[in-house]
Amino acid sequence: MTAPAGIALSGLCKTFASHGQKVEALRDVSLNCPAGSFTALIGPSGCGKSTILRAALGLEPLDSGRVEIGGQAPQAATRAGVTGVAFQDAALLPWRTVAQNIALPLEVLGRAVGPEQGRIRDLIALVGLQGRETALPGELSGGMRQRVAIARALVSAPQVLFLDEPFGALDQILRRQMNIELQRIWAETGVTTLLVTHGIDEAVFLADRVAIMQAGPGRIVEVVEIPFARPRAASLFSDPEFHHQCDHIAGVLHGG
Amino acid sequence: MAARLRAFFPYLIALILWEVAGQLDLVASGALPAPSEIWARFWLDRADYPRHVWATLQASGAGFVLGNAIAVLAGLLFVLLPATARVARGLNIAIFALPPIAIAPILALTLEGMTPRIVLAALGVYFVTMQATVTGLSQFDSRTADLVRAYGGTRASVLRFVQLRGALPAILSGFRVAAPNAVLGAILAEFGGGGRWGLGAYLLGSLGRGEPARLWGIGLTATLIAGLSYAVFAAISARVMGASRAVTLNPAAAPSATGAPGGLWLGLASLILPFLVWWGFLVALRVPDMLGKTPWDVFHYLFLADGAAQAQGRLLAALAETLPITGLGLAAGLSVAFALSVSSHLSPGFTRAFLPFALVTQTMPLVALTPLLVLILGRGTAVTLWITISVTFFPAYVMITQGLAQVPRAALELPRAYGASPWRELRLVAIPASVPWVFAAIRTTVPRALLGVMIAEWLATGRGLGNLLNQSRGYMDFSMIWTVAVVSVLLSVGFYQMAQGVERMVLRRMGGA
Numbered sequence: 001m002t003a004p005a006g007i008a009l010s011g012l013c014k015t016f017a018s019h020g021q022k023v024e025a026l027r028d029v030s031l032n033c034p035a036g037s038f039t040a041l042i043g044p045s046g047c048g049k050s051t052i053l054r055a056a057l058g059l060e061p062l063d064s065g066r067v068e069i070g071g072q073a074p075q076a077a078t079r080a081g082v083t084g085v086a087f088q089d090a091a092l093l094p095w096r097t098v099a100q101n102i103a104l105p106l107e108v109l110g111r112a113v114g115p116e117q118g119r120i121r122d123l124i125a126l127v128g129l130q131g132r133e134t135a136l137p138g139e140l141s142g143g144m145r146q147r148v149a150i151a152r153a154l155v156s157a158p159q160v161l162f163l164d165e166p167f168g169a170l171d172q173i174l175r176r177q178m179n180i181e182l183q184r185i186w187a188e189t190g191v192t193t194l195l196v197t198h199g200i201d202e203a204v205f206l207a208d209r210v211a212i213m214q215a216g217p218g219r220i221v222e223v224v225e226i227p228f229a230r231p232r233a234a235s236l237f238s239d240p241e242f243h244h245q246c247d248h249i250a251g252v253l254h255g256g
Numbered sequence: 257m258a259a260r261l262r263a264f265f266p267y268l269i270a271l272i273l274w275e276v277a278g279q280l281d282l283v284a285s286g287a288l289p290a291p292s293e294i295w296a297r298f299w300l301d302r303a304d305y306p307r308h309v310w311a312t313l314q315a316s317g318a319g320f321v322l323g324n325a326i327a328v329l330a331g332l333l334f335v336l337l338p339a340t341a342r343v344a345r346g347l348n349i350a351i352f353a354l355p356p357i358a359i360a361p362i363l364a365l366t367l368e369g370m371t372p373r374i375v376l377a378a379l380g381v382y383f384v385t386m387q388a389t390v391t392g393l394s395q396f397d398s399r400t401a402d403l404v405r406a407y408g409g410t411r412a413s414v415l416r417f418v419q420l421r422g423a424l425p426a427i428l429s430g431f432r433v434a435a436p437n438a439v440l441g442a443i444l445a446e447f448g449g450g451g452r453w454g455l456g457a458y459l460l461g462s463l464g465r466g467e468p469a470r471l472w473g474i475g476l477t478a479t480l481i482a483g484l485s486y487a488v489f490a491a492i493s494a495r496v497m498g499a500s501r502a503v504t505l506n507p508a509a510a511p512s513a514t515g516a517p518g519g520l521w522l523g524l525a526s527l528i529l530p531f532l533v534w535w536g537f538l539v540a541l542r543v544p545d546m547l548g549k550t551p552w553d554v555f556h557y558l559f560l561a562d563g564a565a566q567a568q569g570r571l572l573a574a575l576a577e578t579l580p581i582t583g584l585g586l587a588a589g590l591s592v593a594f595a596l597s598v599s600s601h602l603s604p605g606f607t608r609a610f611l612p613f614a615l616v617t618q619t620m621p622l623v624a625l626t627p628l629l630v631l632i633l634g635r636g637t638a639v640t641l642w643i644t645i646s647v648t649f650f651p652a653y654v655m656i657t658q659g660l661a662q663v664p665r666a667a668l669e670l671p672r673a674y675g676a677s678p679w680r681e682l683r684l685v686a687i688p689a690s691v692p693w694v695f696a697a698i699r700t701t702v703p704r705a706l707l708g709v710m711i712a713e714w715l716a717t718g719r720g721l722g723n724l725l726n727q728s729r730g731y732m733d734f735s736m737i738w739t740v741a742v743v744s745v746l747l748s749v750g751f752y753q754m755a756q757g758v759e760r761m762v763l764r765r766m767g768g769a
Contacts, residue, residue: 058405078406081408083407091397095422105407
């Protein structure tokens with residue numbers, strides 16, 4: 001793997017037209033994620049979190065502003081296979097097996113799947129789905145499908161990982177487990193990660209820095225540095241300092 | 257096992273009743289032969305069948321392949337370039353609405369050999385599969401498409417990885433519905449176009465001989481072929497669908513192939529295209545002027561030529577007979593469908609027993625069914641009505657039932673939670689909820705109603721447009737043949753558009769789409 005790339009967002013502005021009215025989705029959003037860092041983007045529903053992520057992937061045209069991924073424009077970066085992505089819904093293709101779904105980004109990027117079989121096997125093991133390689137999505141539980149999506153996001157050996165509420169549909173217990181897994185994966189791969197979430201504890205547990213957004217218009221109001229040492233253990237969830245951080249973020253979210 | 261046996265009970269009872277009625281000549285003094293008599297006749301005729309069946313299979317098979325190939329390619333084109341869908345809108349609706357019986361004589365005049373049969377079979381297949389392809393390609397999970405694009409995927413990669421495979425179940429179910437249509441189209445062309453072999457030709461040759469058992473034998477053979485072709489594709493699509501049901505679906509907005517015409521120019525192009533195709537068809541095939549009439553020829557014949565007033569008179573007289581009965585038949589068919597949907601909502605058991613019989617009447621090719629109905633019902637208005645009801649009620653029933661089934665459970669249970677009776681619940685929730693579907697049913701069954709009436713007029717009652725078409729064929733009055741064909745297609749399209757207009761208005765008022 002080459003040296004991980006960082007994410008630089010500067011001055012993103014976006015206005016939607018809906019029912020004849022203009023809705024300002026993003027106003028002057030700037031965020032810098034250094035290479036190898038873990039950044040969480042948190043905010044209420046509809047504040048434009050996902051729009052930022054889609055814009056960073058080149059899926060959403062912007063009115064103004066610049067996105068750079070490792071110094072490249074988003075389209076160039078995605079086409080070069082620099083990025084990996086997992087959405088809120090696993091969005092698996094129902095006719096493809098677990099292994100084939102994980103291989104999809106390789107096929108889209110035009111890379112050979114054959115030589116990567118070993119890597120795909122390792123990723124399936126990494127997310128704890130050994131033995132289910134040939135299962136179809138319909139035969140898996142929601143949590144398993146989400147883990148397939150995480151493995152798929154990593155298959156292209158990305159330097160930058162975008163996660164859009166990847167655990168939003170999971171129950172609290174599974175979510176904690178997946179948070180710990182994700183931290184391990186991040187530590188092992190050193191991939192620059194931008195996590196969109198509305199779970200305050202998830203953001204504080206995982207991130208180096210939490211960017212807090214407010215809606216109407218969507219904007220970043222504060223960036224909080226999270227000082228806890230790594231690796232972070234599950235016991236952190238009950239640490240008073242952890243709760244102090246969470247309370248502060250909740251305060252900012254509620255406009256305090 | 258026991259449950260499976262019980263499923264056969266209605267068939268067994270019906271068969272026994274049929275046998276008794278036939279043996280005792282209970283229905284229309286022997287017009288309904290007993291199954292054993294039909295079988296005996298079939299056995300006597302067994303040497304005739306293979307060549308007729310083979311000819312029909314060839315024509316419908318070739319038409320099926322051709323029509324579907326064009327339909328899938330057209331569907332792809334319409335999805336990739338939505339502007340083409342808008343331009344082709346008029347042509348698509350015309351193909352959907354054209355009564356095959358009206359253009360069968362024209363095809364027989366202008367094409368040779370097996371071609372008219374293949375073309376009519378292909379026309380019967382095209383719309384269903386094209387629509388299924390468009391729906392299948394449009395209803396993909398937008399998030400999987402995002403995923404492909406998030407890895408730098410282009411429009412082509414989304415098509416390749418997400419849409420094509422995702423459309424497969426829809427396309428296959430299109431094939432399933434289209435397969436009996438191909439058989440119906442081929443038999444209609446055989447019937448209306450001469451030629452020695454084919455079940456339609458066999459039927460035509462046997463009509464005058466007053467042998468109900470043979471007519472039934474041919475009719476049931478045709479039904480069997482149509483039914484088997486449906487079953488084959490039902491089995492294939494069940495296999496393909498089985499494992500890969502979508503887990504979650506976040507459907508992308510589905511543009512319909514016959515959606516609103518966009519822009520004046522595209523709308524105008526869509527109006528002109530069917531006439532261009534008509535004219536191009538004549539030029540490309542070098543059809544002699546005497547046989548092939550251009551749009552201008554038809555206009556001239558009907559409005560400017562010496563006998564125009566007389567031609568108009570005959571046409572209007574025919575219309576005055578055909579239109580009221582079409583409206584009446586349509587209303588009756590929809591009422592039956594609605595009553596059936598409601599009763600199946602209230603007592604599912606009844607419907608389960610009834611549906612298999614309804615299904616058989618649906619796969620039975622109409623031309624084969626009509627002579628049998630004439631034997632039983634005579635040549636009056638009753639037979640026309642009966643045929644019209646039988647071609648309209650089933651599709652309408654399926655649609656309205658679908659509508660009723662889509663009412664959210666919670667909405668249905670709300671009146672029940674306040675102690676409402678099933679009837680009241682139906683009146684408060686289910687009926688209003690199914691209104692859009694009733695209109696959709698009207699829109700899709702109007703052309704079938706006109707087809708049913710015209711077939712009945714041609715074969716049974718000797719009145720109206722169907723008879724005018726048949727007479728003109730006899731007199732080799734080619735201008736009138738073209739005129740009737742054009743007028744019936746225009747009528748069908750007109751009704752379709754009207755129903756759609758009303759549907760949109762009602763939906764808007766109800767706050768729907």
